[in-house]
Amino acid sequence: MIMADMVQILVLGLALGGVYALMGSGLSLVFGVMRIVNLAHPSLVMVGAYIAYWAFRLGGVDPMITLPVALVILAATGVLLYKLVFEREARSAKYSEMTVLLTFALAMVVEGALGTAFTNTQRVTSPDYATDAFFIGSVFIPKGQLYSGIVSLTIISALALFLKYSAFGNAIRATTQNRDAAELLGVNVNLVGLVSFAIGIGLAGAAGALVSFVFSFFPAKHWEWIAILMSLVVLGGMGSILGTVLAAFILSVIAAYVGFFFGATWSTLTFFVALFVVLLVRPQGLFGEKPELA
Amino acid sequence: MNDLLQVSNVVAGYGDGPAILNGASVKVESGKVHCIIGPNGAGKSTLLKAIVGMLRVREGDVTFKGESVKGLRPDQILRKGICFVPQERALFPKMTVRENLRMGGYSMRDKSELERRIDEIEERFLILKERRDQQAGTLSGGQQQTLSMARTMILKPEVVMLDEPSLGLAPKIVAEIFDIMRVMTEEGITILLVEQNALMGLKHADWGVVLDLGRTLFEGPGKEILNDPRIQELYLGGKKAA
Amino acid sequence: MPTIDTDDILEQRRAYNESLAQAADKTRAVWFPIAIMAALLALPALQFVGNYNYLIHLVLFTASYVVMASGWNVLGGFTGYISLGHNVFFAVGGYFAGMAFARLEISTIILAPVAGLVAGALGYLIGLITLRVRGPSFIISSLALVMIFRIFFENWEFVGGAAGVALKANSLPVEWAKLPYYYAFIVMAAFAVWASYRIKHSKFGLGLRAISKDEIKSESAGINTRFYKVMAFAISAFFVGMAGAVWGEYLTYIRPNIFLIILVSVNMVLMCILGGKGTIAGPVIGSVLIVAFNEFFVATLGASEINILATGLIMMLCLMFFPLGIVGTLARHRKLPRVLNWD
Numbered sequence: 001m002i003m004a005d006m007v008q009i010l011v012l013g014l015a016l017g018g019v020y021a022l023m024g025s026g027l028s029l030v031f032g033v034m035r036i037v038n039l040a041h042p043s044l045v046m047v048g049a050y051i052a053y054w055a056f057r058l059g060g061v062d063p064m065i066t067l068p069v070a071l072v073i074l075a076a077t078g079v080l081l082y083k084l085v086f087e088r089e090a091r092s093a094k095y096s097e098m099t100v101l102l103t104f105a106l107a108m109v110v111e112g113a114l115g116t117a118f119t120n121t122q123r124v125t126s127p128d129y130a131t132d133a134f135f136i137g138s139v140f141i142p143k144g145q146l147y148s149g150i151v152s153l154t155i156i157s158a159l160a161l162f163l164k165y166s167a168f169g170n171a172i173r174a175t176t177q178n179r180d181a182a183e184l185l186g187v188n189v190n191l192v193g194l195v196s197f198a199i200g201i202g203l204a205g206a207a208g209a210l211v212s213f214v215f216s217f218f219p220a221k222h223w224e225w226i227a228i229l230m231s232l233v234v235l236g237g238m239g240s241i242l243g244t245v246l247a248a249f250i251l252s253v254i255a256a257y258v259g260f261f262f263g264a265t266w267s268t269l270t271f272f273v274a275l276f277v278v279l280l281v282r283p284q285g286l287f288g289e290k291p292e293l294a
Numbered sequence: 295m296n297d298l299l300q301v302s303n304v305v306a307g308y309g310d311g312p313a314i315l316n317g318a319s320v321k322v323e324s325g326k327v328h329c330i331i332g333p334n335g336a337g338k339s340t341l342l343k344a345i346v347g348m349l350r351v352r353e354g355d356v357t358f359k360g361e362s363v364k365g366l367r368p369d370q371i372l373r374k375g376i377c378f379v380p381q382e383r384a385l386f387p388k389m390t391v392r393e394n395l396r397m398g399g400y401s402m403r404d405k406s407e408l409e410r411r412i413d414e415i416e417e418r419f420l421i422l423k424e425r426r427d428q429q430a431g432t433l434s435g436g437q438q439q440t441l442s443m444a445r446t447m448i449l450k451p452e453v454v455m456l457d458e459p460s461l462g463l464a465p466k467i468v469a470e471i472f473d474i475m476r477v478m479t480e481e482g483i484t485i486l487l488v489e490q491n492a493l494m495g496l497k498h499a500d501w502g503v504v505l506d507l508g509r510t511l512f513e514g515p516g517k518e519i520l521n522d523p524r525i526q527e528l529y530l531g532g533k534k535a536a
Numbered sequence: 537m538p539t540i541d542t543d544d545i546l547e548q549r550r551a552y553n554e555s556l557a558q559a560a561d562k563t564r565a566v567w568f569p570i571a572i573m574a575a576l577l578a579l580p581a582l583q584f585v586g587n588y589n590y591l592i593h594l595v596l597f598t599a600s601y602v603v604m605a606s607g608w609n610v611l612g613g614f615t616g617y618i619s620l621g622h623n624v625f626f627a628v629g630g631y632f633a634g635m636a637f638a639r640l641e642i643s644t645i646i647l648a649p650v651a652g653l654v655a656g657a658l659g660y661l662i663g664l665i666t667l668r669v670r671g672p673s674f675i676i677s678s679l680a681l682v683m684i685f686r687i688f689f690e691n692w693e694f695v696g697g698a699a700g701v702a703l704k705a706n707s708l709p710v711e712w713a714k715l716p717y718y719y720a721f722i723v724m725a726a727f728a729v730w731a732s733y734r735i736k737h738s739k740f741g742l743g744l745r746a747i748s749k750d751e752i753k754s755e756s757a758g759i760n761t762r763f764y765k766v767m768a769f770a771i772s773a774f775f776v777g778m779a780g781a782v783w784g785e786y787l788t789y790i791r792p793n794i795f796l797i798i799l800v801s802v803n804m805v806l807m808c809i810l811g812g813k814g815t816i817a818g819p820v821i822g823s824v825l826i827v828a829f830n831e832f833f834v835a836t837l838g839a840s841e842i843n844i845l846a847t848g849l850i851m852m853l854c855l856m857f858f859p860l861g862i863v864g865t866l867a868r869h870r871k872l873p874r875v876l877n878w879d
Contacts, residue, residue, distance in 0.1 A: 276681075
């Protein structure tokens with residue numbers, strides 16, 4: 001039954017989109033506020049995944065419970081990285097280019113460290129729900145992906161509310177839109193940078209906990225994620241969290257259909273090609289207004 | 295010595311680059327409108343940025359109420375009571391008008407007082423009340439300028455520095471901008487204005503300053519400068535223009 | 537009213553500009569690179585007295601990176617467009633020459649210039665597309681390029697997919713087996729360094745450097761920036777492709793995970809940054825240091841994971857503390873030894 005297949009693929013695509021949305025939103029926040037294209041973001045997601053993996057493997061702790069822990073650990077790492085590396089780069093003339101290279105190097109450091117510590121073996125956490133599914137008629141919804149999608153959207157909503165309604169959230173948005181003006185109105189933009197960076201990296205940790213039971217992973221896999229996440233953030237209009245979330249769902253669904261019709265290999269290609277096409281045809285993304293990066 | 299703000303022999307420039315200002319001096323008297331004119335690249339905007347702490351003052355001094363404010367960060371200058379509206383309208387395009395006003399009082403502790411003052415501002419500038427939930431980026435140029443000027447009034451600062459508020463606006467709108475400035479002085483706000491439109495600026499100013507080559511070349515009452523033949527020749531495009 | 541002293545300001549400007557200009561011409565020492573060249577050409581004579589295969593391999597390996605890093609430098613150093621995806625051209629050159637070698641038995645050394653041209657032509661086409669964006673967007677697009685090519689090569693049956701194609705080893709006795717490739721790489725490296733010198737000091741090179749300083753101003757100054765950038769991309773792809781061509785036969789394998797791994801493209805970037813982006817000697821010095829460093833790590837620790845970690849760490853430290861690289865930093869402080877001033 002072709003129709004049922006189509007619905008099934010849509011559901012699977014959407015479920016995957018939820019996870020990518022959380023992975024991408026931290027990246028988007030950091031870019032929006034700091035103008036840092038954080039190529040190390042996926043490698044830090046990987047760190048979160050390992051935290052969840054070992055907590056599950058050694059202590060039988062559910063990844064959902066490890067999630068806030070991973071979030072806090074990674075946020076603290078974010079503070080450290082900001083203080084050690086990125087704060088001093090703020091005065092660099094070729095700032096955005098410099099930070100791309102720096103985060104690229106950081107990604108290698110993280111990959112190398114994880115590879116040294118845990119080898120390149122494929123890992124996955126397997127709580128009960130990871131292999132279970134709901135059935136609606138003949139359509140099945142994998143529980144693991146459903147739960148991770150719900151958690152991911154909850155976290156993103158909390159972030160959106162914080163940005164929209166708290167004074168500090170407003171300061172973050174203001175800094176994203178006009179850094180100089182925010183500074184002139186008394187916003188401590190350096191603190192805003194620090195906090196946003198910490199939140200962004202914290203979200204990477206949270207996403208890692210979810211990823212740990214949705215995908216199998218090994219340290220070098222973050223390269224594949226980089227291009228996937230970049231495609232979301234670029235398509236969403238760099239720095240727009242809502243755009244990133246929408247892009248995550250759109251691309252995941254397209255990738256699911258491509259995978260169904262042409263095979264799994266080409267499914268990943270969807271993201272890369274989308275990234276390429278968007279950068280070249282509409283560098284400001286679907287929802288961005290001006291070509292920030294062009 | 296009733297100078298509120300005094301800039302003396304300031305040397306400043308961007309980053310490690312050459313000095314744009316080479317000993318600029320300006321005296322700002324309480325309650326008056328001051329207008330700085332001069333050709334492109336004379337250092338007019340640079341001077342305002344140096345006062346507000348966006349650029350480092352390499353030599354010379356900036357004093358506010360007799361106290362040196364040299365080397366302070368922009369947010370510290372703001373707390374002293376000096377507000378700066380930079381040239382490229384300093385708005386947050388994807389935040390609403392109301393949110394933009396709220397950002398104007400970001401440094402205020404008392405948030406209910408802030409909301410009260412925003413209401414006051416909205417009463418005075420009805421267009422802002424009408425458009426309160428609209429994104430600032432969708433306002434017209436004149437409305438955006440109104441918003442950025444009105445926003446400074448939330449903090450009730452002593453000095454407001456405006457960098458070419460009339461830039462890119464139609465003559466009729468420019469007149470409105472100068473009206474807002476008059477409202478501000480009525481509130482007891484001292485104004486330091488940089489204007490490319492020298493005629494318009496000097497006409498509304500109590501005190502005029504001519505800046506060129508990074509130095510103060512001439513200063514005096516606005517009308518006097520306007521009528522000075524040398525100034526007319528050099529900066530106002532000859533007698534006919536006046 | 538103070539007098540207007542324009543002379544004074546102009547004098548200050550001139551003094552300032554002079555302080556920026558590097559003391560260039562008089563300190564150049566052309567004999568030094570030529571002496572190195574002569575020494576390297578004579579080096580294989582050591583094989584008469586013992587087995588120096590490892591040393592030969594190291595020099596060959598370094599020379600291959602001199603070719604690639606000098607090529608990358610034309611785009612990344614002179615023009616200011618950082619590509620993290622230049623191993624794509626390494627792969628294209630390698631596969632083109634490798635397949636021709638496997639099917640038609642034409643030596644890759646002879647084919648290298650042709651493979652370079654193929655890579656260059658592809659670079660031209662890709663450049664036409666990706667050079668429409670700059671800064672971080674360009675860097676991201678270059679990463680995406682690697683991903684796309686990797687998927688293609690891994691699924692292209694004609695070139696053996698992920699398993700690749702095995703190439704025939706040459707029939708020379710073991711102590712001489714490396715020499716054809718050794719000389720090929722030495723000659724290519726010398727050519728790359730010479731060519732990048734000529735490019736840098738040509739009108740074309742001046743245009744590229746203007747683009748890296750301020751693209752919009754360059755364009756309004758009448759430089760056809762689009763053509764210049766795309767040509768720079770093609771030239772850099774040419775050199776990288778040429779290196780790839782011979783590398784495949786040397787390893788007797790063409791396989792995606794030889795050519796399309798991120799470490800290859802990172803090495804090119806890192807060598808230029810460490811040595812000094814935009815300088816002539818920079819990529820050479822960077823290649824020597826990074827290869828030496830890699831060998832040290834592989835020899836002492838053996839693990840490629842630690843190698844990745846250390847490479848990343850060095851890159852971070854370089855970027856943070858020596859963004860101008862060794863040559864650039866020394867030149868700025870006017871402490872660059874004469875023998876290293878090849879600019």
